[in-house]
Amino acid sequence: MTRSNKFLLTASIILIAGLLAAGIYLAVSPEYFRQTLSLMDQNMSPALFIALMVILPVVGFPISVFLIMGGIKFGIFYAALLWMLILPVHALISYYLAVRLRVPLKNFFYKMGYPIPKLPEKGVGPFIFLFLAIPGIPYAGKNYALPLAGVPFSYCVLMNVAVQWPQGIPFIVLGRSFMELDLTLFYIALAAILILFIFLRWLREEYGDKVRGA
Secondary structure: OOHHHHHHHHHHHHHHHHHHHHHHHHHHOHHHHHHHHHHHHHOOOHHHHHHHHHHHHHHOOOHHHHHHHHHHHHOHHHHHHHHHHHHHHHHHHHHHHHHHOHHHHHHHHHHOOOOOOOOOOOOHHHHHHHHHHOOOOOHHHHHHHHHHOOOOHHHHHHHHHHHHHHHHHHHHHHHHHHHHOOHHHHHHHHHHHHHHHHHHHHHHHHHHHHHHHO
């Protein structure tokens, strides 16, 4: 098992354990849980939250934190809409920085063990889809890797929205389940995350060699 696989497996186990612990805590201490979330929600204005959600994931901060907090702060519909609007912004910022900082970014990726993919002559669209869907490289890294590989801006934006947006919805639902103290919603979100994880792992096993080979 490679180092990236070990890291992914460990992170997944920690995530699942943390979510289960949150569900148990939600069931045992609902009122304190609600007060804590309300305090977190009230202490940050929507404008500041959106600004941080735009900026921090570009430099590597986990996007899942903002998705969960977005579900808490805005509800499922508006958080999902915000997520859809921010995805192209992240693609735009990453594309601009990748063009301006091509050499240092490439060197950084190679040092981290994430070589820049080479686009195949045929089937560029499916390849980009698989590259974005298969786990291994963090969200910000994928956004930088595509323009560094020479992917046109339109592909970066469209594929980013098409592939990354659905993956974020279960985390938004999870956040809302915390705010509403809804265990049913919580377990629906948890089941969706597990199904998504299994599906992405299947993609990795089925097509990972193809992506790595490119």
